[in-house]
Amino acid sequence: MNKPLTLIPSDTALENGEDNIVYAAKNGDRNAFKVLYDAHINRVYALCYRLCADKSQAEDAAQEVFIQVWRKLDNYDGKSKFSTWLHSVTANVTISYLRKQRGWWHKMFSLESAELRHEIASEPDMDAFEKHIYQLPERARWVFVLHAIEGYRHEQIGEMLGIAVGTSKAQFHRARHLIEEWMSNE
Amino acid sequence: MNNSEKDMTQQLEALPREKTPSRDLWPGIEYAISQRQAAEKTSWRRQTGIAASFLVALLVGYMGYQGLGSQGILQNNQAIAEQMSVQFMQQRDALLISLDGQNATTQNWQQQLDELDAAAKAIKTALKEDPNNQALLAMLKNVYEQQLKLIERVHAPSWQQI
Numbered sequence: 001m002n003k004p005l006t007l008i009p010s011d012t013a014l015e016n017g018e019d020n021i022v023y024a025a026k027n028g029d030r031n032a033f034k035v036l037y038d039a040h041i042n043r044v045y046a047l048c049y050r051l052c053a054d055k056s057q058a059e060d061a062a063q064e065v066f067i068q069v070w071r072k073l074d075n076y077d078g079k080s081k082f083s084t085w086l087h088s089v090t091a092n093v094t095i096s097y098l099r100k101q102r103g104w105w106h107k108m109f110s111l112e113s114a115e116l117r118h119e120i121a122s123e124p125d126m127d128a129f130e131k132h133i134y135q136l137p138e139r140a141r142w143v144f145v146l147h148a149i150e151g152y153r154h155e156q157i158g159e160m161l162g163i164a165v166g167t168s169k170a171q172f173h174r175a176r177h178l179i180e181e182w183m184s185n186e
Numbered sequence: 187m188n189n190s191e192k193d194m195t196q197q198l199e200a201l202p203r204e205k206t207p208s209r210d211l212w213p214g215i216e217y218a219i220s221q222r223q224a225a226e227k228t229s230w231r232r233q234t235g236i237a238a239s240f241l242v243a244l245l246v247g248y249m250g251y252q253g254l255g256s257q258g259i260l261q262n263n264q265a266i267a268e269q270m271s272v273q274f275m276q277q278r279d280a281l282l283i284s285l286d287g288q289n290a291t292t293q294n295w296q297q298q299l300d301e302l303d304a305a306a307k308a309i310k311t312a313l314k315e316d317p318n319n320q321a322l323l324a325m326l327k328n329v330y331e332q333q334l335k336l337i338e339r340v341h342a343p344s345w346q347q348i
Contacts, residue, residue: 030219037212042204049205059207066215071222129197148198180190 018082026073037066040083044090050145051094053134057101061094068093091146091160098138128186132179143168144175263317267310267326274306274330281334285341295340302333 018039024032044065049058069089076085136144142161146152147168152160154168161168292298309326316322 030216033219034212034216037215041211042206045207045211046203046205055208059209059211062207063211063214063218066211067218067222070215070219127200130201149201176194180194183193184190 022082033070040086047087047090048094051142052098061097064097065090065093095160132182136175136178140171140175143171147172263313263323266323267313270327270330277334281337288341290340292340295336298336299333302329305329
């Protein structure tokens with residue numbers, strides 16, 4: 001049985017001791033993994049939410065992210081911050097999840113993604129700028145979120161999405177112009 | 187940077203970096219990873235079991251092979267020794283019957299024969315303790331041959347001894 005770890009109260013304390021917690025989790029300590037989950041879930045979920053533009057899918061994707069992280073912890077070599085590695089895994093797993101979902105969704109219902117985005121746009125506690133992000137076409141939204149919000153370079157995005165660097169740049173400019181246009185009409 | 191770019195940069199910086207899921211996602215994650223751990227344990231146990239069974243089978247097979255091999259040699263040497271003893275006694279008895287009535291040329295031939303017989307028994311005892319020793323088997327054969335030659339020689343006609 002794994003020994004329960006003492007929960008670390010602040011992010012700073014967690015970052016200082018995170019290597020040990022990651023090491024414990026790598027060795028199968030689920031309590032340690034729970035500490036990592038508690039520390040990072042909201043950041044991971046925010047990225048999932050912005051990529052999915054759907055609350056339910058974002059929650060499923062966030063779960064899938066942590067399940068995959070548990071399985072792939074051995075791949076984390078400690079050269080970068082754990083959070084950096086985690087966000088990269090989050091982006092990749094969520095994109096993969098969405099592609100699978102999209103295939104299934106289209107086969108079953110042939111729904112337009114615009115209909116799904118409408119639900120997001122109607123959430124009351126969201127500001128106008130964020131609503132515009134969710135109204136973007138899927139590919140343009142992925143690129144915009146990864147580049148403008150998460151800070152990935154177009155080369156990295158190209159690798160993640162399996163598209164050319166030029167395509168990533170083009171999608172970003174498209175997204176930006178659409179948001180500017182929508183904002184100017186408000 | 188124009189106004190719209192500045193405005194977008196400000197809007198991006200103002201975006202919340204974190205969001206809270208509407209439900210607790212941990213139970214689902216914990217269930218999935220515990221299932222996986224259980225599956226890995228089962229798989230590990232199964233693989234270990236298979237490997238252990240294979241190892242045991244290999245070991246038993248090897249020991250059996252070794253055992254059978256050495257026992258085979260043991261049984262083979264002992265059987266040869268017993269066979270040699272039986273043949274020797276049959277030859278000796280047949281020889282003594284055929285020489286019945288003939289006088290021995292020496293008086294102590296029986297004593298010599300007993301000494302050779304004692305030597306044969308000692309060799310057979312040594313062969314039981316060291317069944318792989320082929321030299322002992324050869325010595326036994328030689329002792330039996332000497333016994334038969336002794337019986338023949340002491341009962342042979344005097345002209346043949348010249």
